[in-house]
Each structure stands twice: as structure tokens, then as C-alpha cells.
Amino acid sequence: MTDPIADAARLSVAPMMDWTDRNCRRFHRMMSRRALLYTEMVTAPAVIHGDRARLLDYDAAEHPLALQLGGSDPAELAQATRIAAAWGYDEINLNCGCPSDRVQSGAFGAILMTMPDRVAACLRAMRDESPVPVTVKCRIGVDDQDAATVLPEFLAMVRDAGVRRVTVHARKAWLKGLSPKENREIPPLDYPLVHAMRAEFPDLHLSINGGIATLDQARAQLEVMDGAMIGRAAYHEPWKILADADRLWGEVPPFADPADLALAMRPLIVAHLAEGGRLHQFTRHMLGLFHGQPGARGWKRTLSEGASKGGIEVYDAALAQVTQAA
Known part of the structure; x- marks a missing residue:
């Protein structure tokens, strides 16, 4: 499957719970015509059993737009992907990076880094139901895992499951002892490890996430990586990040002020x-x-x-x- 959204993934705004809802995305899209936007994470059971219009509706102006799903059951994720396909998202993303307690209790998010076989089954099931690319957002590892061993093994598994685009948050997730907020700040960033993955997996489109707080820092990452994902900085200082974002594609920004x-x-x-x-x-x-x-x-x-x-x-x-x- 070709990936027409790969170019948009040069710069993306991270999926952030309670933040990147449809109103936020509409605002961000006004500043950048090109950057890839993500929904908040939506769990597969919520898509299957919940208010689908409330969870999945969006404005057509938000494209290019990716839906992030959370889950660890291949059948549920397949069903959620099949349902979401009718909404016309440009990408379906599997969350393998969120460290929150409720995510752990549901056996999805960052804890999936410890379950590569389960992830592979989920990705294959999702790809069977998706008319658009299925992608992954992950960490470099969790807890006491050796990230230098775990990350390449995880990426190889993702590639073997047919996925061609991955965003890597360049920090471990500590599921024992750190809050979600602390997990965004305390574990050290390991950019060199993620950069090394770009050389080791030339057939994958790899974006880097974590600690990128300015557009200049994103540009620097793009000298090595295929894409850069910005989270909190794009939310708290949106003009600083997104007002000039389209220059990454050689285009004039929509607004000067x-x-x-x-x-x-x-x-x-x-x-x-x-x-x-x-x-x-x-x-x-x-x-x-x-x-x-x-x-x-x-x-x-x-x-x-x-x-x-x-x-x-x-x-x-x-x-x-x-x-x-x-």
C-alpha cells in the first residue's frame, strides 16, 4: 500500500489526551495546511460500543488527519478499524507509547512494548480492515528493558507485520514509579538511538518525538529523520511552532500575524x-x-x-x- 500521507508526516502534532480534540485540530489546521494532525487516542471498545459520531466526527478541513486507536485485542482493533474506515481518516495509528495507569490496566499503550507478538497480531488485523496506512507510535522501551536491544527488535516486528511508518518517542516509559507527566520529562532522551534506527531501517519512514520544543529543533531532526512530531510545545505555544510550519514544504504560511x-x-x-x-x-x-x-x-x-x-x-x-x- 502506498502512503500518500508520508510527506505530511515531515511534521506532525502529537495525539494528546484531552487536548487534540476536533476544535483544537481545526485551530491548528488554520496555521498549517500541511502538517499531519492526530486525534486524541480513542480505545477500540469505545469505537465499537460508544457514541461513534462524538468520538470520530471531524471537519473535512482537518485533513491530513490520523486516528489513533488504543487496544490490545486484534479482533477489537480490527472491528474498530473497519468502523473508522467509513469516516475517511488518512491514517490509523496504534498507540504503543502511552504510560498512563488506565492504559496499563487495559493492557495497551506503552506496555505493548513488552508484547511484540501481540502487537504484530493487532497490526495485521488492522491492516486487513484498513483502506489507509496503519502506523505505530511507540517508546524506545519500558522499565528495565535494554532499549538498544528492544527498539530494533520491535521495529523489525512492525516492519514484518507490514507497517511502514513509525513514530518513536525517544524516551523510555517507566510504568513503575513515574506518573504520566513524569514520564514526559524524567526519563532521559536518547536521540542517538532513534537516529541509529533510521540508518538500520532504511525501508521504514521514521519520525522522532520527545523534547522537540521549536520549529528549528524540528528542522534539525529532519536532517536525520523522515519526520518530527511535536507535542506540548505545539499546544502551549501554537503560533511559535505552527505559524511557519509550512515553510518545511517550501510554502508561504497562511497568516503573518x-x-x-x-x-x-x-x-x-x-x-x-x-x-x-x-x-x-x-x-x-x-x-x-x-x-x-x-x-x-x-x-x-x-x-x-x-x-x-x-x-x-x-x-x-x-x-x-x-x-x-x-
């Missing part, structure tokens, strides 16, 4: 409110838009204090904080 972007977002927010949505469902993802710029504190304060109860007038007041400070 964050205030212009904020104005362009206004009709989307008005439409969202008209459909019964709440202001904070959009603006909670936009608090960092003016990070480091005059008026940023007023923008953030106005939205934080008023968006849960107010309407577009709160948004306009927040934007005035920035435009008047400029």
Missing part, C-alpha cells in the same frame, strides 16, 4: 456557538496563541475568566486586549 489568525477564527467560533457549542470549547486551545507578545496576559485572562459563561463578546474583548497593546 497571530491577530489575523484570531480574526479568521472568529467566524468558526460564531458558527460553533450557533450550533449550541460553548466558547471555551474552542478558546481553551487558543490561550497560548499570543505567548510572549504584548497583550498576551490580558488575552489569556479574559478568556480564562469569561469563556465558560460568555459568548463571542468575550472573544472580542480578549482580542481587544492584544490589538490595543500592539
Whole structure:
């Protein structure tokens, strides 16, 4: 199967629970036409038994867009993939990297790094049902595993299962003793190991994730890797990361100023409110838009204090904080 989304994977925004929902992705897409966006992780049982429209619906403008699934049962993942196929995602991704307690109790996420045979069965089952590429996001290892041994073995297994694109978070996940937040910060980054995998597996498209906080750092990674994935930095300082992202593809960015972007977002927010949505469902993802710029504190304060109860007038007041400070 060819992978038309591989080029978009030069830069991607990581799947982040409670953050990268459809409103967040719509906002991010306004800044970059090209970067690959990911949903929050959705478990296979939720897709099968839950409110599919709520879990899977998105705006067509969000493409290129990948769905991340969580699970460890091949039959369930196959069924979830078959269901999700009708939504027209550009990629289906299997989560083998999340270290949270609830993920461990469900035997999926990073703990799958200890179950390569199970992962292979899951990937084959998903590929049998998917009209688009199936990919993997993983860690370099977990707990006391020797990452230099485990990671190449894991990538070889993924390749043998027919997967051709993998994102590697360049930290171990410590499932014993560290919280999910600590797992994003305490285990040391091992970029050289991930870089070595790029040379060892030339037939795989490998993206690197973890600790990448600027677009320049992403560019530096692209000198070695096929792709770079940015997580929290793209969320907390979206303009800093995504405003110039399309230059990685030799294209002019959509907006030259964050205030212009904020104005362009206004009709989307008005439409969202008209459909019964709440202001904070959009603006909670936009608090960092003016990070480091005059008026940023007023923008953030106005939205934080008023968006849960107010309407577009709160948004306009927040934007005035920035435009008047400029």
C-alpha cells in the first residue's frame, strides 16, 4: 500500500489526551495546511460500543488527519478499524507509547512494548480492515528493558507485520514509579538511538518525538529523520511552532500575524456557538496563541475568566486586549 500521507508526516502534532480534540485540530489546521494532525487516542471498545459520531466526527478541513486507536485485542482493533474506515481518516495509528495507569490496566499503550507478538497480531488485523496506512507510535522501551536491544527488535516486528511508518518517542516509559507527566520529562532522551534506527531501517519512514520544543529543533531532526512530531510545545505555544510550519514544504504560511489568525477564527467560533457549542470549547486551545507578545496576559485572562459563561463578546474583548497593546 502506498502512503500518500508520508510527506505530511515531515511534521506532525502529537495525539494528546484531552487536548487534540476536533476544535483544537481545526485551530491548528488554520496555521498549517500541511502538517499531519492526530486525534486524541480513542480505545477500540469505545469505537465499537460508544457514541461513534462524538468520538470520530471531524471537519473535512482537518485533513491530513490520523486516528489513533488504543487496544490490545486484534479482533477489537480490527472491528474498530473497519468502523473508522467509513469516516475517511488518512491514517490509523496504534498507540504503543502511552504510560498512563488506565492504559496499563487495559493492557495497551506503552506496555505493548513488552508484547511484540501481540502487537504484530493487532497490526495485521488492522491492516486487513484498513483502506489507509496503519502506523505505530511507540517508546524506545519500558522499565528495565535494554532499549538498544528492544527498539530494533520491535521495529523489525512492525516492519514484518507490514507497517511502514513509525513514530518513536525517544524516551523510555517507566510504568513503575513515574506518573504520566513524569514520564514526559524524567526519563532521559536518547536521540542517538532513534537516529541509529533510521540508518538500520532504511525501508521504514521514521519520525522522532520527545523534547522537540521549536520549529528549528524540528528542522534539525529532519536532517536525520523522515519526520518530527511535536507535542506540548505545539499546544502551549501554537503560533511559535505552527505559524511557519509550512515553510518545511517550501510554502508561504497562511497568516503573518497571530491577530489575523484570531480574526479568521472568529467566524468558526460564531458558527460553533450557533450550533449550541460553548466558547471555551474552542478558546481553551487558543490561550497560548499570543505567548510572549504584548497583550498576551490580558488575552489569556479574559478568556480564562469569561469563556465558560460568555459568548463571542468575550472573544472580542480578549482580542481587544492584544490589538490595543500592539
